[in-house]
Amino acid sequence: MDANKKGIASLTEGLPPTYWLIWIGTLINRLGGFVIPFLTLYLTIQRQIPVSQAALMVSLFGAGSFIAQLTGGELTDRFGRRPVMLMSFFITPIFMVTLGFAENLLLISTSTFMVGFFTDLYRPAVGAAIADLVPPDARTRAYGYNYWAINLGAAVAPLLAGLIAEYNYLTLFIADALTTIVFGFIVLFGIRETRPPETHQSSNTPLSERLEQLKRAPILLWFTFLVLFFGMIYMQGNVTLPLDMQSNGLGPKQYGLAIALNGLIIILVTIPVSNMASTWPRFETIAIATVLLGLGFGFTALASTLPLYMISVAIWTLGEIAGTAVGPAIIADLSPPNLRGLYQGVFGSAWGLSFFLGPLAGGWVYEHLGKNTLWAGCLILGILVSFGFLLLSRKAKLEKLSVPG
Template identity: 40%
Template sequence: MLTMRSWFRDTTGGLPTTFWYLWTGTLINRLGSFVLIFLAIYLTQERGFSASQAGLVLGLWGVGGAVGTTVGGTLADRWGRRPTLFTAHVGAAAMMIALGLARDLWAVALGALLLGLFAEAARPAFGAMMIDVVPAKDRLRAFSLNYWAINLGFACAAILAGLAAQADYLLLFLVDAATMLITALIIFIRVPETRHAGPTVTTARAPRGALRTILADRVFLGFVVLNLFAALVFLQHISMLPIAMGDSGLSPATFGSVIALNGVLIVVGQLFVPRLIRGRSRSHVLALSAVVMGVGFGLTAFAGSAWFYGLTVLIWTVGEMLNSPSNATLIAELSPAALRGRYQGVFGLSWQIAGASAPVLGGLVREHAGNSALWLGCAALGVLTAVAHLVSGPARERRADALRRSGAGLVPADARTAAQPAEATA
């Protein structure tokens, strides 16, 4: 009992109050994340669109997200984290309802585009706020806890959505919108602004030519490209996996149960990951993650039953669990304090580009080369990404170490003092 209590205290203790409000908002939001899980099935089975048309709609979601994450990163640095988060959640809720009511392909496509824009505009501000309020020594466990909340909500949502979809698909859109509004309310009432601005804080304002600074940061951009490759593989579980399972004669409810294994495994194991990878080379961890994800998706080529699909999900989930906290802490250390929102936005852009292209590429490969070629191609891309992580890792660590020594990645002392009320522990 004492050992368990000590582990719980080491895992959750001492984190800022603002972090826990953000964590709560994440959990509530993800509990209602029904739509993205079932959008491919909804489009093909309920609306009667083809796999290519469904891929196009999902791709437009990603295009909107690419714009949103770029704009959101800029607004987080200039306007503030809190107003950006609040506006993005309210806008996403409105677009979610509009998408649920849309019927024609053009209306569905436009709704997906705008929903992606608002929903993804929140991510850079959220990431920057997490870095603002959580000390560097606690970020690994803070990001792991947040990822745990994401997947606890995802696991519950996947199961509930499979049941709700059998009653009425519109219910999925309405519940998803409601959770976004609740999250916006938490941000409005309980989350303070964490962007430190003022004449005495020299690093708070983004310098002129911020975009040029990022585009000249080859080490960071290389890391973004590798994340893009990993995301192209990982996001097939949203677009092509439900279609593949449908072709195998499995129902939407079965898909919901199978994909929920992803969240269940993360809920059970993610809290132990920080101790497992602490002190290990992040390049090696990221390389292992890419290989494991590649193997998991590659085995989907041979799946035909629910249990086999479930096995593949469990395998690539292990890779996902290793990837997420390592990615989050590394991007925090590669981001200068004055450009956190923009760096988060550019990094998030890799996810949005993947979100736009993964369903389109997956649909094209599947239709023209076959199901096996798609999944075995995912395995090959995973291995190539792993090799690239091993080659580029030392340069990333040198860059992070240089930022730490120069102090460019830190909030200055007077800004930390000004932020003291937000740093109280829960």
């Protein structure tokens, strides 16, 4: 019993109660994360929209996400973490339900963009709040556990969504909206502002001066640039993977099973990997993660049955786990307290831009050059980006930047 208590204590060491409220809210929100993984199928099957147009509409979600990251980061530093979270969690459901009812292309496009914007507006605030609450040596675990919560919900959500989508797509949008509102109430009644008091005065610094500080942080900018390509590869799991499976006679239910495996592996592996990765060199870790991501999607070219698709998913999931735990920790370590929101926003903007460019590039290559070209491209790009992270690691060491691990 004492050994078990010590084991639990080692897992939770350095993680305060407010962190765990964020973790619980994240889990609940992701349990209802039905819409985005199935948005491509919804648009092509339910709304009878051509693949290229559907990919463009999914890219509008990414465009909204991209703008939200930078906007949310600036608002987080200027007004605090809590107000940005509340705005995100109570406005998102309005546009989520609107998207579910929308039938014409203009309303679908507008709603998709707004869902992308308000869904991701809170992310820099949560990233900054975790950096506020958690000491540097526990940050890889903190971000890793939070990503674990995302995928604990995501392991269940695709299974439910796949079954629901067979009968009624609208229910997906309503349930997604309700779980977002629950997270909003957790923040409203349970979470106080975490912004360090010493940053309040600097929050009035003009945006132009704050952007000048970013220009003097080349490691951050290059790291963000490489993460953009990491995200573009990763996005194929939501956009072109279901299309590839559908071309082999595998529908929403089978795709739901494949993506549920992604969540299941993350549930089983993220905690031990996050604990181990807290002592690993961080840039080298994300380099290895990117190779695994590319290998996994490259293997998709060989897949034609559900078991083979699951092998592909298993490989790239390992890269996803390591990369998503270490990436935010690197950003938190690099950012000064008064710029935590902006740094997280810049980092998150790479993911938002990848949500825009990934579907566009992936959908175009899939439709015009063929799926095998797409998957080979993912493999080659993953290898090239991994070398970029290794070069960046060397630059960080030469500049003697403080990045634990």
